[in-house]
Amino acid sequence: MEQNKAGRLSPVERVKLARSSLRPGTEDYIKNIIEDYIPMAGDRCYGDDLSVTGGIGFFHGIPVTVIGHVKGHDLDGNMKHRFGMPDPEGYRKASRLMLQAAKFGRPVITFVDTPGAYPGKEAEERGQGQAIAECIKTMSRLSVPTISVFTGEGGSGGALAFAVSDRLIMMENSIFSILSPEGFASILWHDSDRWQEACEKMKLTAADLNEMGICDEIVPEPSFEMEGSYAVMFRRIDEAIIRNLKPLLKTDGEELIKRRYLKLRKTGSKYGRN
Amino acid sequence: MNPFKERKKILDEIGRISRLAFPSAGQSENNSIVTCEKCGHKDPAEEIKNNLYICPECGAYMKVPAYDRISMLCDEGSFREFNKGRTGYDPLDFPGYENKLKQARSKSGLKEAVVTGTARISGHRTVLCVMDPAFMMASMGTAVGEKIFLAFEYAVKKKLPVIIFAASGGARMQEGIMSLMQMAKTSAAVAKHDEAGLLYICVLTNPTTGGVTASFASLADVTIAEKGALVGFAGKRVIEQTIGEELPEGFQSAEFQMEKGFCDMVIGRKNLRRTIGKLLAVHERGVR
Structure with missing residues (x-):
């Protein structure tokens, strides 16, 4: 049974699905759609952050750089990957690999799946804000095609750092929001228990973001409880990426930067709304 | 004549x-x-x-009201404001937001949380953006993002430096994802200004946090923290809840940021004008 008829699920149900441990993660997508993936470690400043994977490989025979959040599938995995919440090193590793991609003319594909950047003491001491800012800035000026795919949760600046792209693809039940619904409810109503109400208000579903001009394409999902659903999903994501990538490959680097800038220029502007 | x-x-x-x-x-x-x-x-x-x-x-x-900050800093009568009446919009149709904006406007005397324009400081012409925490904690929504973006664009066109007095509680929740996207929008504007070889000075004032720290406020050529400012990404309470312990005294202070390597200097309010004047003078011309 497919659940891809828009409007059938409430935002709350979609948020729950976006966070489900049944969903394939970045490493599953890489394994299934990238050939000869070679992971690369480290930010060359301090350490290697396991909540972010980055590396190179072939996508449909095209050399690409892939960067994504890793959450892990069980508790041990979650702990190891900090539930997909990066430290500054994760963002610095990503910035480094993005610049490397630009140097060698490789498109960048990012997989976004994070509740947000890790709010830890050490993260703060090592410049979480600066690391995210630098990553956003770097991505906004890359001379190679950039595609971001939202596979689950896209929370806050921690998600945005990997999403300043030419084409933003969202899975039907993925979300993208200014903050987690719990955080949103806590800040505005001083009550994180009202998170479900926040989900309804925040316009965080793929359909909402598509309407606001932030998401470029929605990929319909099968139910992940079904056998064979993963294979269906990998195929659909693969098709969506190549479909979006093809026209970008023919576009000159300067033109890509210019278009990305103009897209951002319009974002949230009353006078040139997307 | x-x-x-x-x-x-x-x-x-x-x-x-x-x-x-x-x-x-x-x-x-x-x-x-x-x-x-x-x-x-x-x-x-x-x-x-x-x-x-x-x-x-x-x-x-x-906390210093935006216009007072401008008169403290600029050569008398030199400030010309951009987009004074510019407001954002309400992408979420968020209940109570209109009211909240009205209150903020009457409390601060401003239309939005940032004042932008051009001015002279010690004779040097510059673009200046001043955020005012009296307006909804100077949170960044579409209007703030747009005004800062346009200020950078003007600076690129006229080959001028940009000075920002940052202060912010972060992205403005009421405008949802559109506020978050302003982080990308402002950062892209900084990047373009940067590529044009122009100077950007950011003064971190009390408090500079969240989405503003994680975008334009961390991307300057010269970063000054005003004495006594709280500067950080995540809120103190959130960090304490996450790690389950109390944070030490002075965590996320201006001095802390300098010690950790995230700002060039901590400057007292009385010396800001002189320091900025000197920085502008040194950057007036390079050797090539």
């Missing part, structure tokens, strides 16, 4: 007259009393203002 010089003289004169009433925001409360949050000392608003919003009793730094 050169007709262009003549024309400039007339325009300058018009400008001088039209700006006489400035600054307007702070003046409405001329007779009111200001209480220091730290020590409880009371003083007439005018006196506090003349003392650069530093408590004469305990030396605590109070």
